[in-house]
Amino acid sequence: MLSLLRHVLRHVPRSALLFAALSAFLSAHAQPVVRVGTGDWVPYVDQQREDGGALSRLVRDIFKVAGYQVEFVYYPWDRNLLMLEQGGLDAVMPYSCSAPRRRISECSDPVVQGEIVLFQRTGQQLNWRGIEDLKAFSIATTLGYSYGPQFDAAVQSGALKVQQSGKEDTGFRLLELGRVDFHPQDRAVGYAMLRRMFNPEARALITHHPRVLNTEPLHLLFRKGDAKADQLRETFNAGLRRLAQSGELQRLQKALYSGNADQWRAAP
Numbered sequence: 001m002l003s004l005l006r007h008v009l010r011h012v013p014r015s016a017l018l019f020a021a022l023s024a025f026l027s028a029h030a031q032p033v034v035r036v037g038t039g040d041w042v043p044y045v046d047q048q049r050e051d052g053g054a055l056s057r058l059v060r061d062i063f064k065v066a067g068y069q070v071e072f073v074y075y076p077w078d079r080n081l082l083m084l085e086q087g088g089l090d091a092v093m094p095y096s097c098s099a100p101r102r103r104i105s106e107c108s109d110p111v112v113q114g115e116i117v118l119f120q121r122t123g124q125q126l127n128w129r130g131i132e133d134l135k136a137f138s139i140a141t142t143l144g145y146s147y148g149p150q151f152d153a154a155v156q157s158g159a160l161k162v163q164q165s166g167k168e169d170t171g172f173r174l175l176e177l178g179r180v181d182f183h184p185q186d187r188a189v190g191y192a193m194l195r196r197m198f199n200p201e202a203r204a205l206i207t208h209h210p211r212v213l214n215t216e217p218l219h220l221l222f223r224k225g226d227a228k229a230d231q232l233r234e235t236f237n238a239g240l241r242r243l244a245q246s247g248e249l250q251r252l253q254k255a256l257y258s259g260n261a262d263q264w265r266a267a268p
Contacts, residue, residue: 031067031068031069032067032068032069033068033069033070033071034063034068034069034070034071034090034091034232035071035073035088035089035090035091036059036070036071036072036073036089036090036091036092036093036220037072037073037074037075037079037080037083037084037089037091037092037093038056038072038073038074038080038092038093038094039074039075039076039077039080040074041094041189042189042192042193042196043188043189043192043256043259043261043262044094044112044188044189044218044256044261045093045094046262047074049262052072053261053262054252054255054256054261054262054264055093055094055111055112055218056072057264057265057266058111058243058252058266059093059220059236061239061266062235062236062239062240062243063232063235063236063239065239066235066238066239068232068235073089077095077144078144080092081095081101081104081105081221084104084105084221084223085104085105085223087223087226089223090222090223090228090229090232091108091220091221091222091223091229091232091233091236092105092220092221093111093218093219093220093221094111094112094114094218094219094220095218095219095220095221096114096146096216096217096218096219097217097219097221098146101221103224104224105221105222105223105224106221106222106223106224106229106230106233107219107220107221107222108219108220108221108222108233108236108237108240109219109237109240109241110217110218110219111217111218111219111220111240111249112217112218112249112252112253112256113215113216113217113218113253114186114188114215114216114217114218115186115187115188115212115214115215115257116147116148116151116184116185116186116187116212116213116214116215116216117184117185117187117190117208117209117211117212117213118139118182118183118184118208118209118211118213119171119172119175119182119183119184119185119190119206119207119208119209120175120181120182120183120206120207120208120209121175121176121178121205121206121207122204122205122206122207123205124181126181126182126209128209128211129211131150131151131154131159131160134151134154134160134182135159135160135161137161137180137181137182138161138162138163138179138180138181138182139160139161139162139163139180139181139182139183139184140162140163140164140165140170140171140174140175140179140180140182140183141155141162141163141164141165141171141183141184142164142165142166142167142168142170142171143164143165143166144166147184147213147214148213148214148216149214150214151184151213151214163179163180168193169193169197171183171184171185172185172190172193172194172197172198172206173197175206176198176202176205176206182209184213187208187257188256188257188259188261190208191259192259192261194206195259220233220236222236243266248266251264252264252266
């Protein structure tokens with residue numbers, strides 16, 4: 001057996017042996033990979049940017065410090081959750097930590113605060129205090145979105161007059177044309193969409209009502225009942241605590257609301 005091995009080695013080119021040795025070395029020292037499912041949701045996640053947007057930078061930086069490499073994959077939101085449950089992903093982001101999601105996942109500590117507001121035309125004086133008051137208005141919503149438990153329940157019961165669309169930008173286009181009174185959307189996402197969809201003159205015609213419809217923190221969701229995922233969650237939460245103590249999470253939240261999320265970078 002030993003003589004056969006010597007014979008093989010004598011006839012294998014030295015370059016091939018060096019390549020094999022280098023491959024083995026790199027494989028042994030490669031960073032473990034964390035697969036994170038997400039979706040295009042500017043400014044939190046921006047598939048068109050090389051860095052993936054503000055939350056992608058944050059997640060990548062936290063895991064990089066801990067010796068991990070992050071691979072982001074982009075799928076529809078429901079498919080991300082299915083792949084997480086089936087073991088195809090280590091985590092998904094950014095999601096609210098709702099009861100149905102907690103049945104299949106473990107939630108990280110809160111990353112940023114998501115704030116759902118009602119966008120309206122600038123010249124309108126549309127006052128409301130509770131969900132009951134919204135019955136008098138026409139509202140454009142997006143299929144598959146959750147706007148908070150009270151609003152969702154009112155939509156499902158037929159108590160609210162809504163125009164639903166499968167396209168994210170339809171609500172703002174209807175609002176611009178004056179065909180609806182309100183369009184609910186995450187505040188940071190809404191203003192990012194307005195900057196992308198309209199020129200400055202058209203953007204100036206749309207604002208948001210100061211009353212908040214719903215506030216929920218956004219999280220990373222990790223696989224439930226998985227030892228690797230539990231370790232990754234602990235690692236991520238430790239990194240979040242470090243950023244919170246340094247004030248970086250507060251800076252990120254302000255950047256998201258002010259429209260400057262693309263400029264935010266965590267201080268080294």
